[in-house]
Amino acid sequence: MTYIAKPRVHHPSLPKNALGLTRRDYEGSMSTLCAGCGHDSVTAAIIEAFWRLEIPPHRVAKLSGIGCSAKTPTYFLGGAHGFNAVHGRMPAIASGAAAANRELTYIGVSGDGDSLSIGLGQLCHAIRRNVDMLYVLENNGVYGLTKGQFSASAEIGSKTKRGEANRQAPIDPVLLAISLGATFVARSFSGDKAQLVPLLEAGIAHKGFALIDVISPCVTFNDHEGSTRSYQATRERDVEIVSADFVPPAEEITSSYTMGDVAHVTMHDGSMLRFRRVADGYDPTDRDAAWAYIQARQAAGEVPTGLLFVDTSVPDMHDLLETVEAPLNVLPFEELCPGAAVLDSIQARWV
């Protein structure tokens, strides 16, 4: 297997966004994942989100680590630079890239092995630095490429294909992120594109680190009876807490929600995140309450989804570093090198 190019023929009737691009222009090469893999649905949602946001593909940098999830950036935004880093270390690459050029849009795609085991430290510190990026965690509870070992997100009692039950407590990326001070935390299900696309759009618009944990069943190694990450188990347990809708800055806000408790959060770029609290009294801007609520629902065997926490007031990495507005990678050399006269003056202290 090498490289499978998709035919680049566009049907004239395909809808175009404001840039004159169709969804096909946001695709990448053909997926080589297993047929029915949840990750391919996530890829489709990512394509949809970027198309709707009208971001030129070449202004996006797409990054990943190692694993099945890490392959997926090849399958979207063929016009964007991609970076397949080493296992678990995508956040470091993303941090350095974002430091060098604050103007691009960064999307990282990771998996539960990549993020919660080998790369757990990197995930935590990217959250702590509040790197301005969308981090999609395609969570299937299993190592796919090495054929079916448990990952750190596997729940106690979940069974492998061979019937072995997991005995170790899982690491929950959502609770972890909320407790670490993450500024945007969501969870969704690869099978729920209607929910996932607006979350992705909001995560991209969010200034800071946006984590979306996407339950994305592994059809080959973790979709059997006894698995808690199968399509069936996820559908049965998925409980939407907050339904989010994303309104780009230019668009007039017309309420599509006619019932329930609707609230708005204005994003940094002027766009609007509009959400409806499906669960009574849930407030995704109250960190402590969100943590307690999610914890309680999970203890009851549910998988709470939707926009779980958001805070748009926290400074991002560049704010914390107090870097100039212009991307560092385009600063002219004359602004960087102090020159011979300054070198002499510095050395006056060393004689």
Place this chain on the structure above:
Amino acid sequence: MTRPTQDRTNRFAFKIATVNGTGSASANTLLRQAIFRMGIPVSGKNLFPSNIQGLPTWYEIRVNADGHVARTPRFDLMVAMNPASYARDIAEVVSGGWVLYDSTRPLDRSLLRDDVTFLGIPFAALCAEKFAGVRERILMKNIMYVGALTALLGVELDVVRALLSETYGRKQALLDSNYTAIDVGYEHARAHLACPLPIRLERMDALADHILVDGNTAAALGCLFAGATVAAWYPITPSTSMIEAFSSFAAKYRKDPASGKRRVAILQAEDELAAAGMVLGATWNGARAFTATSGPGISLMSEFIGLAYYAEIPGVFFDVQRVGPSTGMPTRTQQGDLLSIVYASHGDTKHIALVPADPHECFTHAVAAFDLAERFQTPVFVVSDLDIGMNDWVVPRLRWDDTYRPDRGKVLDAAALERVEKFSRYLDSDGDGIPYRTLPGQSAKGAFFTRGSGHDRFGRYTEDPPAYADVMERLARKIENAAAHVPASEHIPAAAPATVGLIAIGSSRRAVIEAQARLAELGIHADFLRPCGFPFAPDVAGFIAAHDITFVVDQNRDAQLHHLLIMEAGAPREKLHSITHFGGYPLPADAVVDGVLAAVQAAAPVEPRRRIVEVHS
């Protein structure tokens, strides 16, 4: 331990033994700087423990009118201020030397030696008399021994006072205390001891246009001047001070005057793995980026280093070497990372490495490293060590050419991409082994997937053997070609035609030059070649071929440079002879002289034409 017979003016070494955390570092710096201001070649080596407070620490100062200021293990004078290390400190003094000690309490008789002169000054008692606070008494005891040494060694008092006033100018009370401490020590020595000693200082004019600086500061300055905008790091001795220096330079010289914001991002990473990744993310995105670390950090960075080599991402990695393996001796020096650096990571890799000999070269090599990294699209290492990095060295003043512009290498921007029919990331279209790269954000036409997994010359994923081998062979050629671009080797020929060669790298330089001179006095003429980078420039193999025998000096146990010459310079094993020194202290000339003499005498057991009649320390 021969008693020195000749005039010892500006030719001696002394050592100051104190307790770490008591403020002795600033006193020792003051002393060394005063000697430097007197125009006398001087070196200062700080031998400190991996500890914050309370353990023995030493500072060694050597002056030598001929410029031979490599470390020497033979001390004419010991300033013994730490009773806990009295026994070993006193034992280190050469026969005929001196021990200056705090005579507030008498020395244990068992410590006395007949062949050295003990000079007692009641420092603690004098401090108790002159200063009130406990902390001040401890601090001023250090300044007081500087005062005493000023008298004993003939340091110019005006120079010392001027330095103090420059340091504490605006803090009058502190300045007054320092003046008092200096005066008390000075006067007491003059009144009670025979000043100056036969080992004494006399103003010279050897250091015009020289500066006193440590390698980490100079390397940081090189990064600033080279235009680095992203630094990612994790604290580790002995490299930390390089980032600290870079931060303080950046705070001053990278501030946008209009907004007050910074034209730099300095990221303190969660570990060295992340630091390496941040560097690669930044350079992939078109910034100049670097990290500074030491051996353990290089180990942790190795996976990313392999990715950078294979995916052809620039990056500058400073390795300030310390003693390994493992935690080793973190505050001691060694050249132990050479092999692990040039072959860092798994699979077939080979890296460009520059090896500075002193802080001056830390500056120039830093700038060169950024150019090479971007030209060759690969990690470039600057391999310094603790001796260079953390000790102040007297080096020629740094120069900067304002016409310098960075070599950003073969990068296609959006306009250039327009002119290209199809962009292929790893295609060697110029035949120099270096493909073109593109930066994110420029144009969809330049988009490609950077990956550490198998890829072909077009940048596409592959598991096909010929396509994989094709890229790997080009990578080998690319790095080989870099041999002509690393900084030129330094040749120091013998005074007379020589059949013997000496090869050493980095901080070994001064000791080898001194050894070369001492061997010449014994009738053994040796040419000295110092390679400054890897892959080895062609003159390295030529040098070995041109000499009957070449001594290769390594500051590590396993003769890493020696083996690298065999593997990578095609050096015939039988033409090389290894000399190693690896205990953690900087290389002394003695080790080189002894190594050469032992081999020469073993090969031809005849008397050298002249014997060592006296020992210069």
